[in-house]
Amino acid sequence: MTKKTVKKAATKAAAPRGRPSSRESMLDAAEAVVVQQGAVRLTLDAVAKQAGVSKGGVMYHFPSKEALLQALVTRAMERSYIARTRLQPDSPAPGDILRAYVQASVGDPLGNLRVSSALLAVVASDPTLMAPVREFFSKRLPSIAPGVPFERAAIVHLATEGLWLMDLFGASPFTKKQRTQVVKLLGELAGNGGTLP
Amino acid sequence: MTKKTVKKAATKAAAPRGRPSSRESMLDAAEAVVVQQGAVRLTLDAVAKQAGVSKGGVMYHFPSKEALLQALVTRAMERSYIARTRLQPDSPAPGDILRAYVQASVGDPLGNLRVSSALLAVVASDPTLMAPVREFFSKRLPSIAPGVPFERAAIVHLATEGLWLMDLFGASPFTKKQRTQVVKLLGELAGNGGTLP
DNA sequence: TTTTCTGTGCCGACCAGACGGTATAGTAAT
DNA sequence: ATTACTATACCGTCTGGTCGGCACAGAAAA
Numbered sequence: 001m002t003k004k005t006v007k008k009a010a011t012k013a014a015a016p017r018g019r020p021s022s023r024e025s026m027l028d029a030a031e032a033v034v035v036q037q038g039a040v041r042l043t044l045d046a047v048a049k050q051a052g053v054s055k056g057g058v059m060y061h062f063p064s065k066e067a068l069l070q071a072l073v074t075r076a077m078e079r080s081y082i083a084r085t086r087l088q089p090d091s092p093a094p095g096d097i098l099r100a101y102v103q104a105s106v107g108d109p110l111g112n113l114r115v116s117s118a119l120l121a122v123v124a125s126d127p128t129l130m131a132p133v134r135e136f137f138s139k140r141l142p143s144i145a146p147g148v149p150f151e152r153a154a155i156v157h158l159a160t161e162g163l164w165l166m167d168l169f170g171a172s173p174f175t176k177k178q179r180t181q182v183v184k185l186l187g188e189l190a191g192n193g194g195t196l197p
Numbered sequence: 198m199t200k201k202t203v204k205k206a207a208t209k210a211a212a213p214r215g216r217p218s219s220r221e222s223m224l225d226a227a228e229a230v231v232v233q234q235g236a237v238r239l240t241l242d243a244v245a246k247q248a249g250v251s252k253g254g255v256m257y258h259f260p261s262k263e264a265l266l267q268a269l270v271t272r273a274m275e276r277s278y279i280a281r282t283r284l285q286p287d288s289p290a291p292g293d294i295l296r297a298y299v300q301a302s303v304g305d306p307l308g309n310l311r312v313s314s315a316l317l318a319v320v321a322s323d324p325t326l327m328a329p330v331r332e333f334f335s336k337r338l339p340s341i342a343p344g345v346p347f348e349r350a351a352i353v354h355l356a357t358e359g360l361w362l363m364d365l366f367g368a369s370p371f372t373k374k375q376r377t378q379v380v381k382l383l384g385e386l387a388g389n390g391g392t393l394p
Numbered sequence: 395t396t397t398t399c400t401g402t403g404c405c406g407a408c409c410a411g412a413c414g415g416t417a418t419a420g421t422a423a424t
Numbered sequence: 425a426t427t428a429c430t431a432t433a434c435c436g437t438c439t440g441g442t443c444g445g446c447a448c449a450g451a452a453a454a
Contacts, residue, residue: 022429038323038324039237039321040322043412043414044414053430053431054431054432055414055415055431056418056430057431060428060429060430063415064415065414120321121321123235123236123366124236126235127235130367130368133368134366134367134368137366138368138370139370150378150394151379151382154371154375155382155383157359157370158356158357158360158363158379159356161359162356162358162359164362165359166355166358168320169316169320169334170331171327171334171335173334173335173338173339174351181351185348197346197347240439241440241441242438242440250404250405251404251406252441253403254403254404256404256440257405258403262439397454398451398452399450399451399453400450402447402449403446403447403449406444406446407443408442408443408444409440409441409442410439410440411439411440412438413436413437413439414438415435416433417434417435418431418432419433420430420431422428423427423429424426424427
């Protein structure tokens with residue numbers, strides 16, 4: 001019945017003290033459940049099963065489901081922030097940060113699927129938990145496009161989010177080639193040089 | 198003893214002619230529940246309560262929850278389509294349809310909130326039901342922008358969806374003034390004349 | 395006209411299972 | 425012994441779904 005797996009031994013030693021890997025793997029499991037079964041089936045049992053632990057194990061790390069959702073949204077924002085800043089040059093020219101944001105948002109569809117799944121689960125379960133996300137979103141645009149004209153930054157930002165949305169719904173109307181083309185154009189528009197055909 | 202005559206054709210071309218009241222009001226109730234409480238709380242009981250009927254009454258019109266979700270997504274697409282085509286001129290010039298789409302997507306935030314809530318409930322509950330929506334989305338862009346260069350149409354389309362997403366999350370980074378400015382710019386870009394600052 | 399029949403629309407009680415959460419006993423390593 | 429973690433059992437509530445029945449409209453029969 002219950003398979004006692006010992007697979008967590010891998011990262012335990014490598015991980016710095018204080019941040020055990022099982023917690024992270026449970027968050028991974030939660031995202032996987034959302035991707036595979038939908039947000040309403042994100043239950044503690046489902047997370048436990050997916051993570052290969054018991055429900056008690058999940059409850060130990062997350063005292064309530066709300067705590068799980070909160071951790072989910074926190075990690076999603078962290079990842080989103082990290083993915084963006086990692087691509088940033090040390091001394092950015094105007095448009096560089098915006099371009100890094102575009103790349104981070106569309107460059108890793110699978111990673112972004114996880115982020116969006118986490119957010120999806122949160123809006124679906126408890127919209128009030130989205131407050132920090134709202135703030136995160138609201139502050140993003142201003143911080144993202146120094147030296148870029150407002151309208152240009154706004155359009156690039158919105159279009160990037162739109163592409164993200166399409167991925168979330170799996171409803172992109174673009175072929176691979178078209179998508180590449182659009183992404184390239186977004187990158188050019190992020191700099192001040194690009195123009196629209 | 199209730200003989201269930203199979204005469205009841207499912208939600209096909211059944212136009213809401215004869216009975217606009219109950220069924221529609223239940224769908225309204227479902228959307229209201231999602232808006233107010235989140236998609237996971239979209240239960241048959243909640244819909245019944247919101248609509249002021251009993252659960253049995255809901256089950257009479259929608260034999261299963263899946264049927265309810267399906268009706269929800271169908272109506273959402275219909276509304277979205279209607280809202281767009283209503284703004285269309287009789288003999289559209291290049292860019293007119295695209296501009297009508299922008300206006301429809303951005304002009305009625307409250308109506309769009311209902312549409313997006315319905316879709317949100319569906320992705321959350323059963324992602325597989327989104328298939329028709331995907332098709333709807335995929336066919337929209339090509340049909341929307343005849344005579345407009347692909348890249349331009351793509352950017353306008355994506356940015357509009359992005360704005361829609363921001364509204365859905367209640368996370369618009371724009372002030373009212375800025376939003377108006379962006380919408381205006383989108384309208385200009387929809388025609389072939391607009392340029393980016 | 396009055397009575398009987400029939401189908402529609404809805405109700406309320408109920409069920410089996412799933413849900414979030416609690417309590418507790420256990421293991422392995424420090 | 426303490427700490428860090430896991431597993432099992434259980435509880436009260438909620439879930440989607442079933443079922444028998446009620447009210448009422450209109451058609452049919454008297």
